[in-house]
Amino acid sequence: xxxxxxxxxxxxxxxxxxxxxxxxRGFGYVFVTLYAICCIIPFLxxxxxxxxxxxxIRLEGVQIIPKDFSVQAYTMVLKGGAIFKSYxxxxxxxxxxxxxxxxxxxxxxxxxQRKDFPFRNVISFYIYFTSLFSxxxxxxxxxxxxxxxxxxxxxxxxxxxxxSPWLIILMKNFIKAIPHEITESGKIDxxxxxxxxxxxxxxxxxxxxxxxxxxxxxxxxNEWYQSSLFLSSKVDVKPLQYTLYEIVxxxxxxxxxxAGQYVNLTDIPTESVKMAxxxxxxxxxxxxxxxxxxxxxxxxxxxxxxx
Amino acid sequence: xxxxxxxxxxxxxxxxxxxPQKLWRYRVLIMMCLPAIVFFFLFSYMPMPxxxxxxxxFNYRDGIxxxxxxxxxxFKFLYTSGKLFQLTRNTILYNLAFVLLGNLLAVFIAxxxxxxxxxxxxxxxxxxxxxxxxxxxxLVGILVFNLLNYDTGFVNGLLSSLGxxxxxxxxxxxxxxxxxxIIYLWQQTGYNSVVYFAAIMGIDAEMMExxxxxxxxxxxxxxxxxxxxxxxxxxxxxxxxxxxxxKGNFGLFYxxxxxxxxxxxxxxxxxxxxxxxxxxxxxxxxxxxxxxxQSLIGFVIVVTVNFIVKKxxxxxxxx
Numbered sequence: 001x002x003x004x005x006x007x008x009x010x011x012x013x014x015x016x017x018x019x020x021x022x023x024x025r026g027f028g029y030v031f032v033t034l035y036a037i038c039c040i041i042p043f044l045x046x047x048x049x050x051x052x053x054x055x056x057i058r059l060e061g062v063q064i065i066p067k068d069f070s071v072q073a074y075t076m077v078l079k080g081g082a083i084f085k086s087y088x089x090x091x092x093x094x095x096x097x098x099x100x101x102x103x104x105x106x107x108x109x110x111x112x113q114r115k116d117f118p119f120r121n122v123i124s125f126y127i128y129f130t131s132l133f134s135x136x137x138x139x140x141x142x143x144x145x146x147x148x149x150x151x152x153x154x155x156x157x158x159x160x161x162x163x164s165p166w167l168i169i170l171m172k173n174f175i176k177a178i179p180h181e182i183t184e185s186g187k188i189d190x191x192x193x194x195x196x197x198x199x200x201x202x203x204x205x206x207x208x209x210x211x212x213x214x215x216x217x218x219x220x221x222n223e224w225y226q227s228s229l230f231l232s233s234k235v236d237v238k239p240l241q242y243t244l245y246e247i248v249x250x251x252x253x254x255x256x257x258x259a260g261q262y263v264n265l266t267d268i269p270t271e272s273v274k275m276a277x278x279x280x281x282x283x284x285x286x287x288x289x290x291x292x293x294x295x296x297x298x299x300x301x302x303x304x305x306x307x
Numbered sequence: 308x309x310x311x312x313x314x315x316x317x318x319x320x321x322x323x324x325x326x327p328q329k330l331w332r333y334r335v336l337i338m339m340c341l342p343a344i345v346f347f348f349l350f351s352y353m354p355m356p357x358x359x360x361x362x363x364x365f366n367y368r369d370g371i372x373x374x375x376x377x378x379x380x381x382f383k384f385l386y387t388s389g390k391l392f393q394l395t396r397n398t399i400l401y402n403l404a405f406v407l408l409g410n411l412l413a414v415f416i417a418x419x420x421x422x423x424x425x426x427x428x429x430x431x432x433x434x435x436x437x438x439x440x441x442x443x444x445x446l447v448g449i450l451v452f453n454l455l456n457y458d459t460g461f462v463n464g465l466l467s468s469l470g471x472x473x474x475x476x477x478x479x480x481x482x483x484x485x486x487x488x489i490i491y492l493w494q495q496t497g498y499n500s501v502v503y504f505a506a507i508m509g510i511d512a513e514m515m516e517x518x519x520x521x522x523x524x525x526x527x528x529x530x531x532x533x534x535x536x537x538x539x540x541x542x543x544x545x546x547x548x549x550x551x552x553x554k555g556n557f558g559l560f561y562x563x564x565x566x567x568x569x570x571x572x573x574x575x576x577x578x579x580x581x582x583x584x585x586x587x588x589x590x591x592x593x594x595x596x597x598x599x600x601q602s603l604i605g606f607v608i609v610v611t612v613n614f615i616v617k618k619x620x621x622x623x624x625x626x
Contacts, residue, residue: 020524021422028419029428035416036435039497042450043438045461049453061464062453104346107339117336118329127343130351133606136598137581138591139357140350142371147353160350163343193335222443225558229586241443248449249565271459278449282442289441293434 050074050276054269062271073272074280080258083280085237093158093239094220101162101216102209108163109171110197115180124172131165141229156230157239161219167212174208175201210295221285240281247277361595381596390580391600398553398576398601404488405495405556406548412492413499414541418529420500421507433504436497448562451490480573483564487574491559506540507533539620546616550609553577553601577601 041064049062053070060067077083108127112120134140150156178201186196202209227242238246246253257277258268324332356371361381363374385391416436423429439447454461455476463473476482510533518528557578564574566583577597584594617624 018524020526024419024422024525024529025424028422032416032419032423032428032432035496036432038493039435039439042454045453046446046450057459061459061467062461063464064461104342108343111336111339114336117333119333119337119340123340123344127347130347132609133602134351135354135358136595136602137578138360138585138595138598139354139371141585142357142360142591143354146370148349159346163346165347168343194339197339218441222445224443224445241445244443244449245445245562248445248452274449275453278446282446285441286438289437290434293437 046275046278050272050279052272054272057269057271070272073269073276076258076268076273077276077280080256082237082257083240083243083277086240086243086281089154089237090221090240093154093223094217097158097162097220098213098216101167102213105163105167105171105212106175106202106205106209107197108168109175110201111193112168113172113176114183127165127168144230151230152232152235153230157223157226160226161216161223167215171205171208171212174205174211178204207295210292214292214295218285244277244281248274358595358599360591361599363592365592365595381592382600385593385596385600391597393572394575394577394580394597395553395604397573398578401484401487401576402552402555404484405491406545406552408488409492409495409499410541410545410548412496414503414537416496416500417503417507418533420504421533422525433497433501436500438497439494440498444558444562447490447494447559448565451486451563455486477567478569480570483570483574487559487563490563491556494559502544503537503540506537510536543616543620546612550612551605552608553605557582 044064045062048064048066049057050073051069051071052063052066053068053072056067108123111117112124114120144156145151182200182204183196186200187193191199222241223239224241224245227239228245231238231242243253243257247257248254254268254270254273258273330337360371360374362376362378363371364377364380365371365374369375382391420429420433452460455463455474457463457473457475457477467473476486514532514536515528518532523531554577556576560574560576560579561582564570564579566587578601581594581597581601584590584597613624
């Protein structure tokens with residue numbers, strides 16, 4: 001579709017370009033450029049601040065281009081070492097959670113789009129209803145801490161983020177696009193449902209797996225909410241984003257991130273250490289992003305158009 | 308035998324089976340759904356009886372079902388103190404602004420992107436616009452603080468270098484409705500405009516070409532072809548966004564406003580209030596009353612919206 005479209009356009013543009021087209025195009029380039037600059041400026045400020053010395057920040061405020069250059073904040077955070085433990089925890093949670101969640105979502109999505117499966121409507125509604133009506137935070141919090149005893153447990157972070165009705169519906173719509181004949185032909189060849197799913201269906205929905213896997217991974221990497229609910233000060237190592245939250249909001253956590261190198265808070269270059277932590281906590285997912293953008297956009301397209 | 312006959316035969320064969328036979332025949336597909344069924348049971352259905360907490364004077368020792376029943380007193384307090392009105396107003400007005408302005412800006416950018424020719428420019432600008440969507444709400448809070456704080460904030464640096472007076476947004480509740488809307492748009496518009504851009508790509512290219520050959524200029528093509536073709540997508544996305552108008556965006560508000568009570572008047576939404584009631588005041592009954600109120604209103608709105616969508620465009624209705 002996209003291919004065909006661009007070809008017809010190329011033909012069209014050789015015919016004639018009117019004034020109004022030029023106006024729109026010119027305005028488009030200007031507006032989109034300005035908008036994109038607005039999107040990126042706050043990031044530049046954070047990176048710049050993380051490389052600026054404390055005295056300059058105090059004196060001149062934060063800048064887009066650093067007035068002086070200092071890597072002190074990074075050496076302190078890396079020497080403190082606390083961030084590495086958070087990295088390991090977050091990477092583990094992200095990997096395990098994404099793998100389990102993706103497996104379950106794919107299985108469920110496949111079963112629910114099978115037109116011959118008599119329970120598909122009941123189960124779909126059972127899952128969908130949870131996005132229509134929820135008990136609310138208070139009963140959920142009491143159940144997690146009192147009934148399940150998940151206070152201060154990493155399971156309280158891992159489990160709730162594993163799936164959502166929306167992701168299951170998205171997966172179902174992806175798999176629906178595969179003709180039912182594929183399943184039928186597999187079954188005629190004597191394969192069971194599980195075999196058909198693993199050997200025939202999964203290889204055909206790689207873009208869907210990439211998209212939904214990315215949504216899950218993003219959810220785990222950026223997770224701070226469940227941590228703020230369930231991980232108290234008794235837990236030493238917390239996921240990256242929640243660690244970052246504590247470093248910015250609590251002096252103890254800030255001191256802890258540079259572990260024992262300085263006793264007095266006044267000796268720590270607070271602003272640049274905060275920003276160095278922010279850069280380190282966000283960096284990996286942003287580095288990853290250009291590589292997966294292709295899948296993400298194609299996934300969004302399917303989700304939006306067939307939603 | 309045609310495909311349709313084959314399917315209808317196998318369907319009628321299924322219908323003849325008894326329930327246990329169906330269970331056995333589809334045991335593999337049922338097993339494939341089982342982890343998800345257990346998941347939603349544990350994390351979504353299990354808390355539901357706990358809604359009872361909204362009707363009791365909760366204490367830990369007696370638990371949810373042992374605490375003293377006080378009827379609607381929890382709701383009465385929220386209502387008479389005016390809190391419920393304030394929270395509902397803030398939540399709905401913010402979400403309305405987010406939904407309407409968010410979609411407007413996203414459609415606008417998607418249409419502009421579609422008019423541009425340079426592939427490289429489109430690709431790079433999309434990547435950059437998507438960036439804010441990729442970061443955690445914690446980082447959004449930090450970015451905003453770095454821009455706006457009184458002592459070292461970027462904006463105040465600019466103001467004072469221009470010889471102007473410094474600005475103190477963190478102690479002025481009146482500026483936050485505008486600021487929060489801008490921040491929301493900043494974070495979400497890249498994502499939304501890609502969704503609309505995808506919808507534009509789905510519009511028949513030949514129709515656009517025909518209009519061009521017939522001498523329609525750029526504005527006319529946008530006005531008479533692009534916008535009408537996008538209308539169903541816009542209407543549907545708007546309607547469903549309106550369905551979620553009493554929930555969402557907790558992270559945005561909490562990470563920017565946090566516990567700064569100076570700003571609560573204009574920035575406290577239902578979810579931030581519930582969160583604080585639980586995490587700092589341990590007032591589970593009030594939190595649950597507000598939560599139940601939110602869930603019920605949300606439920607009614609979604610069902611109503613779905614009813615409307617069904618009337619307009621039956622294919623798009625959710626249930």
